[in-house]
Amino acid sequence: MIKKFIDEESGKVIERSVMNSITIDCVIFGFDKGSLKVLLVEHAEGISKGKWALPGGWIKEEESIDNAAHRLLRELTGLDNIYLEQLKAFGDPDRFPLGRVITIGYYALIKIEDYNITAGFTASDAKWYEVADIPELIYDHNKIINFSLKQLRNRVKQAPIGFNLLPEKFTLLQLMQLYEQILGIEMDKSNFRRKVLRMKLLQALDEKQQDVSHRAAKLYRFDYAIYKKLTEKGFNFEF
Amino acid sequence: MIKKFIDEESGKVIERSVMNSITIDCVIFGFDKGSLKVLLVEHAEGISKGKWALPGGWIKEEESIDNAAHRLLRELTGLDNIYLEQLKAFGDPDRFPLGRVITIGYYALIKIEDYNITAGFTASDAKWYEVADIPELIYDHNKIINFSLKQLRNRVKQAPIGFNLLPEKFTLLQLMQLYEQILGIEMDKSNFRRKVLRMKLLQALDEKQQDVSHRAAKLYRFDYAIYKKLTEKGFNFEF
DNA sequence: ATTCTTATGGTTATTTTGACTACAAGTATA
DNA sequence: TATACTTGTAGTCAAAATAACCATAAGAAT
Numbered sequence: 001m002i003k004k005f006i007d008e009e010s011g012k013v014i015e016r017s018v019m020n021s022i023t024i025d026c027v028i029f030g031f032d033k034g035s036l037k038v039l040l041v042e043h044a045e046g047i048s049k050g051k052w053a054l055p056g057g058w059i060k061e062e063e064s065i066d067n068a069a070h071r072l073l074r075e076l077t078g079l080d081n082i083y084l085e086q087l088k089a090f091g092d093p094d095r096f097p098l099g100r101v102i103t104i105g106y107y108a109l110i111k112i113e114d115y116n117i118t119a120g121f122t123a124s125d126a127k128w129y130e131v132a133d134i135p136e137l138i139y140d141h142n143k144i145i146n147f148s149l150k151q152l153r154n155r156v157k158q159a160p161i162g163f164n165l166l167p168e169k170f171t172l173l174q175l176m177q178l179y180e181q182i183l184g185i186e187m188d189k190s191n192f193r194r195k196v197l198r199m200k201l202l203q204a205l206d207e208k209q210q211d212v213s214h215r216a217a218k219l220y221r222f223d224y225a226i227y228k229k230l231t232e233k234g235f236n237f238e239f
Numbered sequence: 240m241i242k243k244f245i246d247e248e249s250g251k252v253i254e255r256s257v258m259n260s261i262t263i264d265c266v267i268f269g270f271d272k273g274s275l276k277v278l279l280v281e282h283a284e285g286i287s288k289g290k291w292a293l294p295g296g297w298i299k300e301e302e303s304i305d306n307a308a309h310r311l312l313r314e315l316t317g318l319d320n321i322y323l324e325q326l327k328a329f330g331d332p333d334r335f336p337l338g339r340v341i342t343i344g345y346y347a348l349i350k351i352e353d354y355n356i357t358a359g360f361t362a363s364d365a366k367w368y369e370v371a372d373i374p375e376l377i378y379d380h381n382k383i384i385n386f387s388l389k390q391l392r393n394r395v396k397q398a399p400i401g402f403n404l405l406p407e408k409f410t411l412l413q414l415m416q417l418y419e420q421i422l423g424i425e426m427d428k429s430n431f432r433r434k435v436l437r438m439k440l441l442q443a444l445d446e447k448q449q450d451v452s453h454r455a456a457k458l459y460r461f462d463y464a465i466y467k468k469l470t471e472k473g474f475n476f477e478f
Numbered sequence: 479a480t481t482c483t484t485a486t487g488g489t490t491a492t493t494t495t496g497a498c499t500a501c502a503a504g505t506a507t508a
Numbered sequence: 509t510a511t512a513c514t515t516g517t518a519g520t521c522a523a524a525a526t527a528a529c530c531a532t533a534a535g536a537a538t
Contacts, residue, residue: 189517193517193518194518212515215515218517
Protein backbone atom coordinates (compact mmCIF):
# COMPACT_ATOMS: atom_id res chain seq x y z
CA MET A 1 0.00 0.00 0.00
CA ILE A 2 2.98 2.31 -0.42
CA LYS A 3 2.77 4.63 -3.44
CA LYS A 4 5.22 7.07 -4.96
CA PHE A 5 4.38 10.75 -5.15
CA ILE A 6 6.27 13.77 -6.45
CA ASP A 7 6.27 16.71 -4.10
CA GLU A 8 5.24 19.72 -6.21
CA GLU A 9 7.44 22.13 -4.30
CA SER A 10 10.68 20.23 -4.09
CA GLY A 11 10.24 17.92 -7.03
CA LYS A 12 11.39 15.00 -4.90
CA VAL A 13 9.87 11.58 -5.14
CA ILE A 14 8.22 10.64 -1.87
CA GLU A 15 7.00 7.24 -0.80
CA ARG A 16 3.85 7.40 1.21
CA SER A 17 1.17 5.08 2.40
CA VAL A 18 -1.95 5.97 0.49
CA MET A 19 -3.78 5.88 3.77
CA ASN A 20 -3.14 9.39 4.61
CA SER A 21 -5.50 11.41 6.69
CA ILE A 22 -6.16 11.54 10.37
CA THR A 23 -8.39 13.94 12.20
CA ILE A 24 -9.45 14.61 15.77
CA ASP A 25 -13.00 15.02 17.05
CA CYS A 26 -13.92 16.08 20.56
CA VAL A 27 -17.04 15.29 22.55
CA ILE A 28 -17.34 17.84 25.34
CA PHE A 29 -19.97 17.13 27.97
CA GLY A 30 -21.42 19.74 30.27
CA PHE A 31 -24.15 19.72 32.94
CA ASP A 32 -26.50 22.64 33.42
CA LYS A 33 -29.97 23.10 34.88
CA GLY A 34 -30.32 19.41 35.53
CA SER A 35 -29.53 18.20 32.04
CA LEU A 36 -26.54 16.79 30.23
CA LYS A 37 -25.25 18.75 27.22
CA VAL A 38 -22.73 18.42 24.41
CA LEU A 39 -20.75 21.18 22.73
CA LEU A 40 -21.17 21.42 18.93
CA VAL A 41 -19.81 23.78 16.27
CA GLU A 42 -21.18 25.01 12.95
CA HIS A 43 -18.76 24.72 10.05
CA ALA A 44 -17.95 28.02 8.33
CA GLU A 45 -16.30 26.59 5.23
CA GLY A 46 -15.58 23.45 3.21
CA ILE A 47 -17.91 20.75 2.04
CA SER A 48 -19.89 20.77 5.27
CA LYS A 49 -20.40 24.52 5.51
CA GLY A 50 -23.45 25.43 7.57
CA LYS A 51 -23.71 22.00 9.12
CA TRP A 52 -23.24 21.13 12.78
CA ALA A 53 -20.44 18.88 13.95
CA LEU A 54 -18.21 17.91 16.80
CA PRO A 55 -15.28 20.30 17.24
CA GLY A 56 -12.30 18.74 15.47
CA GLY A 57 -9.92 18.90 12.53
CA TRP A 58 -6.56 17.89 11.09
CA ILE A 59 -3.50 16.90 13.05
CA LYS A 60 -0.26 18.77 12.31
CA GLU A 61 2.86 16.88 11.37
CA GLU A 62 4.84 17.85 14.44
CA GLU A 63 2.28 17.72 17.25
CA SER A 64 1.15 14.79 19.36
CA ILE A 65 -2.43 13.69 18.94
CA ASP A 66 -3.20 14.84 22.50
CA ASN A 67 -1.87 18.29 21.70
CA ALA A 68 -3.79 18.38 18.44
CA ALA A 69 -7.02 17.72 20.35
CA HIS A 70 -6.30 20.56 22.76
CA ARG A 71 -5.30 22.96 19.99
CA LEU A 72 -8.32 22.26 17.82
CA LEU A 73 -10.70 22.64 20.71
CA ARG A 74 -9.09 25.96 21.64
CA GLU A 75 -9.19 27.27 18.08
CA LEU A 76 -12.78 26.29 17.41
CA THR A 77 -14.48 26.97 20.72
CA GLY A 78 -12.10 28.95 22.90
CA LEU A 79 -11.95 26.13 25.48
CA ASP A 80 -8.52 25.75 27.01
CA ASN A 81 -6.82 23.82 29.80
CA ILE A 82 -9.27 20.96 29.81
CA TYR A 83 -8.68 17.39 30.79
CA LEU A 84 -9.28 15.50 27.55
CA GLU A 85 -9.32 11.74 27.43
CA GLN A 86 -8.98 9.66 24.30
CA LEU A 87 -12.03 7.63 23.35
CA LYS A 88 -10.97 5.50 20.41
CA ALA A 89 -10.29 5.73 16.69
CA PHE A 90 -13.18 5.60 14.22
CA GLY A 91 -12.05 4.14 10.94
CA ASP A 92 -14.81 2.92 8.66
CA PRO A 93 -13.48 3.28 5.10
CA ASP A 94 -16.55 5.25 4.02
CA ARG A 95 -17.10 7.43 7.05
CA PHE A 96 -15.74 10.46 5.18
CA PRO A 97 -17.09 11.21 1.68
CA LEU A 98 -13.94 12.60 0.01
CA GLY A 99 -11.47 9.86 0.82
CA ARG A 100 -10.14 7.70 3.55
CA VAL A 101 -9.98 9.61 6.80
CA ILE A 102 -9.62 8.07 10.22
CA THR A 103 -10.62 10.17 13.20
CA ILE A 104 -9.50 9.85 16.78
CA GLY A 105 -12.18 10.74 19.30
CA TYR A 106 -11.57 12.60 22.55
CA TYR A 107 -13.95 13.49 25.30
CA ALA A 108 -14.09 15.71 28.35
CA LEU A 109 -16.45 16.71 31.12
CA ILE A 110 -16.51 20.36 32.12
CA LYS A 111 -18.41 22.80 34.28
CA ILE A 112 -20.29 24.91 31.77
CA GLU A 113 -20.26 28.06 33.88
CA ASP A 114 -16.46 27.99 34.20
CA TYR A 115 -15.80 28.56 30.50
CA ASN A 116 -16.67 31.02 27.81
CA ILE A 117 -17.45 29.48 24.47
CA THR A 118 -16.40 31.57 21.47
CA ALA A 119 -16.58 30.16 17.97
CA GLY A 120 -13.44 30.73 15.92
CA PHE A 121 -11.15 29.39 13.17
CA THR A 122 -13.31 27.38 10.76
CA ALA A 123 -16.34 27.46 13.05
CA SER A 124 -19.05 30.07 12.53
CA ASP A 125 -20.90 29.14 15.72
CA ALA A 126 -20.50 26.99 18.83
CA LYS A 127 -23.34 25.96 21.12
CA TRP A 128 -24.35 23.56 23.86
CA TYR A 129 -27.00 21.04 22.84
CA GLU A 130 -28.97 18.84 25.21
CA VAL A 131 -27.96 15.23 24.80
CA ALA A 132 -31.60 14.31 24.29
CA ASP A 133 -31.90 16.86 21.51
CA ILE A 134 -28.90 16.59 19.21
CA PRO A 135 -29.44 17.48 15.53
CA GLU A 136 -28.17 15.46 12.61
CA LEU A 137 -24.42 15.94 12.41
CA ILE A 138 -21.89 15.47 9.62
CA TYR A 139 -20.26 12.13 8.79
CA ASP A 140 -20.43 9.66 11.70
CA HIS A 141 -20.46 12.28 14.45
CA ASN A 142 -23.79 11.13 15.89
CA LYS A 143 -22.28 7.67 16.19
CA ILE A 144 -19.26 9.09 17.97
CA ILE A 145 -21.48 10.88 20.49
CA ASN A 146 -23.44 7.72 21.19
CA PHE A 147 -20.23 5.84 21.81
CA SER A 148 -19.07 8.61 24.17
CA LEU A 149 -22.27 8.40 26.13
CA LYS A 150 -21.83 4.71 26.69
CA GLN A 151 -18.24 5.35 27.72
CA LEU A 152 -19.37 8.07 30.11
CA ARG A 153 -21.85 5.74 31.77
CA ASN A 154 -19.15 3.19 32.33
CA ARG A 155 -16.44 5.57 33.43
CA VAL A 156 -18.66 7.39 35.85
CA LYS A 157 -18.96 4.18 37.84
CA GLN A 158 -15.22 3.68 37.94
CA ALA A 159 -13.88 7.06 38.81
CA PRO A 160 -15.25 10.25 40.31
CA ILE A 161 -15.26 12.05 36.98
CA GLY A 162 -18.83 13.17 37.54
CA PHE A 163 -17.56 15.89 39.83
CA ASN A 164 -16.03 17.60 36.81
CA LEU A 165 -19.53 18.44 35.70
CA LEU A 166 -20.65 20.06 38.94
CA PRO A 167 -19.71 23.45 40.32
CA GLU A 168 -16.98 23.35 42.94
CA LYS A 169 -19.48 23.56 45.77
CA PHE A 170 -22.56 21.41 45.42
CA THR A 171 -25.31 19.78 47.47
CA LEU A 172 -25.76 16.06 47.87
CA LEU A 173 -29.03 16.25 45.97
CA GLN A 174 -27.32 17.88 42.99
CA LEU A 175 -24.74 15.11 42.99
CA MET A 176 -27.41 12.46 43.15
CA GLN A 177 -29.42 14.04 40.33
CA LEU A 178 -26.32 14.17 38.16
CA TYR A 179 -25.82 10.46 38.61
CA GLU A 180 -29.49 9.81 38.02
CA GLN A 181 -29.26 11.77 34.76
CA ILE A 182 -26.16 10.10 33.45
CA LEU A 183 -27.15 6.58 34.40
CA GLY A 184 -30.87 6.98 33.73
CA ILE A 185 -31.96 5.50 37.07
CA GLU A 186 -33.72 6.68 40.23
CA MET A 187 -32.07 6.63 43.60
CA ASP A 188 -33.07 6.96 47.26
CA LYS A 189 -32.05 10.27 48.80
CA SER A 190 -31.30 8.90 52.20
CA ASN A 191 -29.36 5.88 51.08
CA PHE A 192 -27.37 7.85 48.53
CA ARG A 193 -26.42 10.29 51.25
CA ARG A 194 -25.21 7.55 53.56
CA LYS A 195 -23.25 5.82 50.84
CA VAL A 196 -21.49 8.87 49.50
CA LEU A 197 -20.64 10.24 52.93
CA ARG A 198 -19.18 6.96 54.07
CA MET A 199 -16.70 7.14 51.20
CA LYS A 200 -15.27 10.25 52.85
CA LEU A 201 -14.45 11.74 49.48
CA LEU A 202 -16.38 14.90 50.18
CA GLN A 203 -15.38 17.77 52.35
CA ALA A 204 -18.37 19.26 54.16
CA LEU A 205 -18.28 23.04 54.07
CA ASP A 206 -19.64 25.50 56.61
CA GLU A 207 -21.81 26.97 53.90
CA LYS A 208 -25.33 26.50 52.71
CA GLN A 209 -27.16 27.10 49.49
CA GLN A 210 -28.21 30.69 48.85
CA ASP A 211 -31.44 32.03 47.40
CA VAL A 212 -33.41 28.85 47.37
CA SER A 213 -37.10 28.81 48.19
CA HIS A 214 -36.85 25.94 50.63
CA ARG A 215 -34.58 24.77 53.38
CA ALA A 216 -31.03 25.40 52.22
CA ALA A 217 -28.85 22.30 51.90
CA LYS A 218 -25.29 22.01 53.06
CA LEU A 219 -22.59 22.47 50.45
CA TYR A 220 -19.83 19.95 49.85
CA ARG A 221 -16.61 19.95 47.89
CA PHE A 222 -14.84 17.00 46.26
CA ASP A 223 -11.56 16.33 47.99
CA TYR A 224 -9.04 15.25 45.38
CA ALA A 225 -6.25 14.66 47.89
CA ILE A 226 -8.33 12.13 49.80
CA TYR A 227 -9.39 10.50 46.58
CA LYS A 228 -5.76 10.00 45.56
CA LYS A 229 -4.96 8.36 48.88
CA LEU A 230 -7.89 6.02 48.54
CA THR A 231 -7.09 5.00 44.96
CA GLU A 232 -3.53 4.10 45.93
CA LYS A 233 -4.89 1.39 48.17
CA GLY A 234 -7.04 0.08 45.34
CA PHE A 235 -10.25 1.94 45.81
CA ASN A 236 -13.36 1.23 43.82
CA PHE A 237 -15.76 4.04 43.15
CA GLU A 238 -19.40 3.25 42.90
CA PHE A 239 -22.80 4.59 43.89
CA MET B 240 -1.21 21.09 6.56
CA ILE B 241 -2.53 20.14 3.14
CA LYS B 242 0.15 19.70 0.46
CA LYS B 243 -0.05 19.01 -3.26
CA PHE B 244 1.48 15.88 -4.70
CA ILE B 245 1.69 14.48 -8.23
CA ASP B 246 0.77 10.82 -8.48
CA GLU B 247 3.57 9.18 -10.46
CA GLU B 248 1.27 6.69 -12.16
CA SER B 249 -1.60 8.91 -13.25
CA GLY B 250 0.18 12.24 -13.30
CA LYS B 251 -2.72 13.82 -11.45
CA VAL B 252 -2.23 16.42 -8.77
CA ILE B 253 -3.45 15.15 -5.44
CA GLU B 254 -4.07 17.14 -2.28
CA ARG B 255 -3.16 15.26 0.82
CA SER B 256 -2.57 15.96 4.43
CA VAL B 257 1.15 15.45 5.05
CA MET B 258 0.20 13.44 8.09
CA ASN B 259 -0.04 10.23 6.32
CA SER B 260 0.68 6.97 8.04
CA ILE B 261 -1.40 4.84 10.31
CA THR B 262 -0.56 1.39 11.54
CA ILE B 263 -2.17 -1.21 13.74
CA ASP B 264 -0.54 -3.04 16.65
CA CYS B 265 -2.10 -5.93 18.52
CA VAL B 266 -1.52 -7.03 22.10
CA ILE B 267 -2.66 -10.64 22.41
CA PHE B 268 -2.87 -12.02 25.93
CA GLY B 269 -2.84 -15.69 26.78
CA PHE B 270 -2.82 -17.65 30.04
CA ASP B 271 -0.87 -20.85 30.44
CA LYS B 272 0.59 -22.80 33.38
CA GLY B 273 -0.51 -20.15 35.82
CA SER B 274 1.08 -17.18 34.11
CA LEU B 275 -0.04 -14.40 31.84
CA LYS B 276 1.62 -14.18 28.42
CA VAL B 277 1.79 -11.89 25.40
CA LEU B 278 2.26 -12.86 21.76
CA LEU B 279 5.23 -11.22 20.01
CA VAL B 280 6.73 -11.49 16.52
CA GLU B 281 10.24 -11.13 15.17
CA HIS B 282 10.55 -8.84 12.16
CA ALA B 283 11.98 -10.50 9.05
CA GLU B 284 12.65 -7.33 7.06
CA GLY B 285 12.82 -3.55 7.13
CA ILE B 286 14.56 -1.26 9.56
CA SER B 287 13.68 -3.39 12.55
CA LYS B 288 14.75 -6.74 11.09
CA GLY B 289 15.60 -9.23 13.82
CA LYS B 290 13.90 -7.27 16.54
CA TRP B 291 10.82 -8.31 18.49
CA ALA B 292 7.59 -6.40 18.27
CA LEU B 293 3.85 -6.52 18.65
CA PRO B 294 2.14 -8.03 15.63
CA GLY B 295 0.96 -5.15 13.45
CA GLY B 296 1.39 -3.22 10.24
CA TRP B 297 -0.12 -0.87 7.70
CA ILE B 298 -3.80 -0.34 7.05
CA LYS B 299 -5.06 -0.74 3.50
CA GLU B 300 -6.99 2.01 1.79
CA GLU B 301 -10.22 0.11 1.49
CA GLU B 302 -10.45 -1.80 4.76
CA SER B 303 -11.83 -0.70 8.11
CA ILE B 304 -9.37 -0.43 10.95
CA ASP B 305 -11.03 -3.36 12.69
CA ASN B 306 -10.59 -5.49 9.60
CA ALA B 307 -7.00 -4.36 9.23
CA ALA B 308 -6.27 -5.55 12.77
CA HIS B 309 -7.76 -8.98 12.05
CA ARG B 310 -5.96 -9.31 8.72
CA LEU B 311 -2.56 -8.33 10.07
CA LEU B 312 -2.84 -10.68 13.00
CA ARG B 313 -3.79 -13.52 10.67
CA GLU B 314 -0.95 -12.81 8.25
CA LEU B 315 1.71 -12.51 10.91
CA THR B 316 0.75 -15.16 13.42
CA GLY B 317 -1.93 -17.34 11.88
CA LEU B 318 -4.47 -16.29 14.51
CA ASP B 319 -7.95 -15.96 13.09
CA ASN B 320 -11.49 -15.37 14.32
CA ILE B 321 -10.51 -13.59 17.48
CA TYR B 322 -12.44 -11.01 19.39
CA LEU B 323 -10.22 -7.93 19.13
CA GLU B 324 -11.01 -4.77 21.02
CA GLN B 325 -9.57 -1.38 20.27
CA LEU B 326 -7.31 0.07 22.94
CA LYS B 327 -6.51 3.59 21.82
CA ALA B 328 -4.33 5.46 19.33
CA PHE B 329 -0.70 6.16 20.16
CA GLY B 330 0.48 9.30 18.44
CA ASP B 331 3.66 10.83 19.84
CA PRO B 332 5.30 12.66 16.92
CA ASP B 333 8.61 10.87 17.49
CA ARG B 334 7.38 7.38 18.30
CA PHE B 335 8.48 6.14 14.86
CA PRO B 336 12.00 7.00 13.64
CA LEU B 337 11.35 7.43 9.91
CA GLY B 338 8.45 9.85 9.97
CA ARG B 339 5.15 10.58 11.53
CA VAL B 340 3.23 7.37 12.14
CA ILE B 341 0.25 6.99 14.39
CA THR B 342 -0.63 3.49 15.53
CA ILE B 343 -3.95 2.19 16.71
CA GLY B 344 -3.67 -0.46 19.40
CA TYR B 345 -5.90 -3.51 19.67
CA TYR B 346 -5.97 -6.22 22.26
CA ALA B 347 -7.46 -9.64 22.74
CA LEU B 348 -7.57 -12.45 25.28
CA ILE B 349 -7.33 -15.97 23.96
CA LYS B 350 -6.97 -19.55 25.11
CA ILE B 351 -3.45 -20.45 24.09
CA GLU B 352 -4.19 -24.12 23.52
CA ASP B 353 -6.99 -23.35 21.07
CA TYR B 354 -4.75 -21.77 18.47
CA ASN B 355 -1.73 -22.63 16.44
CA ILE B 356 0.76 -19.83 16.12
CA THR B 357 2.62 -19.78 12.79
CA ALA B 358 4.84 -16.87 11.88
CA GLY B 359 4.26 -15.54 8.36
CA PHE B 360 4.29 -12.51 6.07
CA THR B 361 6.97 -10.13 7.38
CA ALA B 362 7.47 -12.06 10.60
CA SER B 363 10.27 -14.60 10.88
CA ASP B 364 9.11 -15.90 14.24
CA ALA B 365 6.16 -15.62 16.63
CA LYS B 366 6.25 -16.60 20.31
CA TRP B 367 4.48 -16.25 23.63
CA TYR B 368 6.39 -14.26 26.25
CA GLU B 369 5.57 -14.11 29.95
CA VAL B 370 4.32 -10.68 30.86
CA ALA B 371 6.92 -10.50 33.61
CA ASP B 372 9.66 -11.27 31.12
CA ILE B 373 9.15 -9.18 27.99
CA PRO B 374 12.28 -8.15 26.05
CA GLU B 375 12.96 -4.69 24.72
CA LEU B 376 10.66 -4.11 21.77
CA ILE B 377 10.78 -1.71 18.83
CA TYR B 378 9.45 1.86 18.98
CA ASP B 379 6.97 2.37 21.82
CA HIS B 380 5.69 -1.20 21.90
CA ASN B 381 6.68 -1.76 25.53
CA LYS B 382 4.63 1.28 26.41
CA ILE B 383 1.68 -0.09 24.47
CA ILE B 384 1.88 -3.37 26.37
CA ASN B 385 1.97 -1.56 29.71
CA PHE B 386 -1.09 0.41 28.74
CA SER B 387 -2.86 -2.80 27.72
CA LEU B 388 -2.09 -4.39 31.06
CA LYS B 389 -3.68 -1.51 32.92
CA GLN B 390 -6.67 -1.74 30.62
CA LEU B 391 -6.91 -5.47 31.21
CA ARG B 392 -6.92 -4.96 34.99
CA ASN B 393 -9.76 -2.52 34.69
CA ARG B 394 -11.80 -4.43 32.17
CA VAL B 395 -11.52 -7.70 34.01
CA LYS B 396 -13.45 -6.14 36.89
CA GLN B 397 -16.22 -4.92 34.62
CA ALA B 398 -16.93 -7.86 32.41
CA PRO B 399 -16.24 -11.59 32.49
CA ILE B 400 -13.53 -11.33 29.84
CA GLY B 401 -11.17 -13.35 31.99
CA PHE B 402 -12.95 -16.50 30.89
CA ASN B 403 -11.53 -15.98 27.42
CA LEU B 404 -8.15 -16.90 28.83
CA LEU B 405 -9.20 -20.17 30.44
CA PRO B 406 -9.97 -23.46 28.76
CA GLU B 407 -13.65 -24.13 28.25
CA LYS B 408 -13.81 -26.32 31.33
CA PHE B 409 -11.96 -25.07 34.37
CA THR B 410 -11.86 -25.41 38.14
CA LEU B 411 -12.71 -22.67 40.57
CA LEU B 412 -9.12 -22.58 41.75
CA GLN B 413 -7.89 -21.96 38.21
CA LEU B 414 -10.33 -19.11 37.87
CA MET B 415 -9.24 -17.64 41.16
CA GLN B 416 -5.55 -17.91 40.28
CA LEU B 417 -6.18 -16.19 36.97
CA TYR B 418 -7.73 -13.25 38.76
CA GLU B 419 -4.96 -13.24 41.31
CA GLN B 420 -2.41 -13.12 38.48
CA ILE B 421 -4.07 -10.36 36.53
CA LEU B 422 -4.88 -8.18 39.51
CA GLY B 423 -1.79 -8.99 41.53
CA ILE B 424 -3.65 -9.75 44.74
CA GLU B 425 -4.30 -12.76 46.98
CA MET B 426 -7.76 -14.12 47.59
CA ASP B 427 -9.47 -16.49 49.99
CA LYS B 428 -10.41 -19.76 48.36
CA SER B 429 -13.58 -20.27 50.31
CA ASN B 430 -14.90 -16.76 49.94
CA PHE B 431 -14.05 -16.60 46.24
CA ARG B 432 -15.92 -19.81 45.73
CA ARG B 433 -19.04 -18.57 47.46
CA LYS B 434 -18.95 -15.25 45.64
CA VAL B 435 -18.51 -16.66 42.19
CA LEU B 436 -21.09 -19.38 42.65
CA ARG B 437 -23.67 -16.93 43.92
CA MET B 438 -23.38 -15.01 40.66
CA LYS B 439 -24.77 -18.09 38.93
CA LEU B 440 -22.66 -17.43 35.86
CA LEU B 441 -21.05 -20.82 35.93
CA GLN B 442 -22.52 -24.08 34.86
CA ALA B 443 -21.33 -26.92 37.09
CA LEU B 444 -20.41 -29.97 35.05
CA ASP B 445 -20.58 -33.63 36.01
CA GLU B 446 -16.90 -33.92 35.35
CA LYS B 447 -13.77 -33.68 37.39
CA GLN B 448 -10.15 -32.90 36.67
CA GLN B 449 -8.13 -35.79 35.25
CA ASP B 450 -4.59 -36.86 36.02
CA VAL B 451 -3.96 -34.69 39.02
CA SER B 452 -2.02 -35.92 42.01
CA HIS B 453 -4.55 -34.78 44.54
CA ARG B 454 -8.27 -34.69 45.01
CA ALA B 455 -9.77 -33.79 41.64
CA ALA B 456 -11.78 -30.58 41.54
CA LYS B 457 -15.12 -30.15 39.86
CA LEU B 458 -15.11 -28.57 36.42
CA TYR B 459 -17.22 -25.57 35.51
CA ARG B 460 -18.12 -23.83 32.31
CA PHE B 461 -18.93 -20.16 31.76
CA ASP B 462 -22.52 -19.76 30.73
CA TYR B 463 -22.75 -16.96 28.21
CA ALA B 464 -26.55 -17.14 27.90
CA ILE B 465 -27.01 -16.54 31.61
CA TYR B 466 -24.48 -13.75 31.50
CA LYS B 467 -26.43 -11.99 28.77
CA LYS B 468 -29.65 -12.19 30.75
CA LEU B 469 -27.97 -10.74 33.80
CA THR B 470 -26.34 -7.86 31.94
CA GLU B 471 -29.65 -6.83 30.47
CA LYS B 472 -30.92 -6.07 33.96
CA GLY B 473 -27.82 -4.01 34.64
CA PHE B 474 -25.46 -6.52 36.15
CA ASN B 475 -22.13 -5.59 37.64
CA PHE B 476 -19.34 -8.09 37.48
CA GLU B 477 -16.83 -8.09 40.26
CA PHE B 478 -14.80 -10.44 42.40
C1' DA C 479 -1.22 -46.34 58.18
C1' DT C 480 0.26 -41.80 57.93
C1' DT C 481 1.12 -37.54 55.77
C1' DC C 482 0.27 -34.10 52.38
C1' DT C 483 -2.34 -31.38 49.23
C1' DT C 484 -6.32 -29.57 47.47
C1' DA C 485 -11.50 -29.36 47.41
C1' DT C 486 -15.46 -28.18 49.62
C1' DG C 487 -18.71 -26.89 53.20
C1' DG C 488 -19.63 -24.33 57.38
C1' DT C 489 -19.68 -20.71 61.33
C1' DT C 490 -19.57 -16.26 63.04
C1' DA C 491 -19.18 -11.37 63.73
C1' DT C 492 -19.35 -7.33 61.20
C1' DT C 493 -20.57 -4.38 57.44
C1' DT C 494 -23.52 -2.96 53.76
C1' DT C 495 -27.86 -2.56 51.51
C1' DG C 496 -32.67 -1.28 50.46
C1' DA C 497 -36.93 0.14 51.82
C1' DC C 498 -39.15 3.12 54.90
C1' DT C 499 -40.43 6.39 58.59
C1' DA C 500 -40.04 10.57 61.05
C1' DC C 501 -39.04 14.92 61.64
C1' DA C 502 -36.56 19.49 60.96
C1' DA C 503 -36.01 23.75 58.45
C1' DG C 504 -37.41 26.94 55.65
C1' DT C 505 -40.78 29.13 51.91
C1' DA C 506 -45.18 30.05 50.04
C1' DT C 507 -50.00 30.66 50.49
C1' DA C 508 -54.64 31.06 52.65
C1' DT D 509 -50.91 33.36 62.13
C1' DA D 510 -51.79 28.94 60.62
C1' DT D 511 -51.22 25.55 57.22
C1' DA D 512 -49.44 23.29 53.39
C1' DC D 513 -45.48 22.22 50.73
C1' DT D 514 -40.82 21.27 49.57
C1' DT D 515 -36.38 19.75 50.53
C1' DG D 516 -32.79 18.32 53.91
C1' DT D 517 -31.28 15.19 57.45
C1' DA D 518 -31.37 11.37 60.74
C1' DG D 519 -32.61 6.95 62.10
C1' DT D 520 -34.76 2.01 62.13
C1' DC D 521 -34.82 -2.60 60.79
C1' DA D 522 -34.61 -6.79 58.28
C1' DA D 523 -32.10 -8.94 54.70
C1' DA D 524 -27.93 -9.64 52.22
C1' DA D 525 -23.03 -9.60 51.64
C1' DT D 526 -18.27 -9.84 53.42
C1' DA D 527 -14.07 -11.23 55.68
C1' DA D 528 -11.74 -14.15 58.49
C1' DC D 529 -11.77 -18.32 59.96
C1' DC D 530 -12.22 -23.62 61.01
C1' DA D 531 -13.28 -28.37 59.85
C1' DT D 532 -13.53 -32.12 57.21
C1' DA D 533 -13.49 -34.88 52.83
C1' DA D 534 -11.14 -36.92 48.98
C1' DG D 535 -7.61 -38.65 47.00
C1' DA D 536 -2.32 -39.32 46.07
C1' DA D 537 2.24 -40.10 47.81
C1' DT D 538 5.30 -41.93 51.28
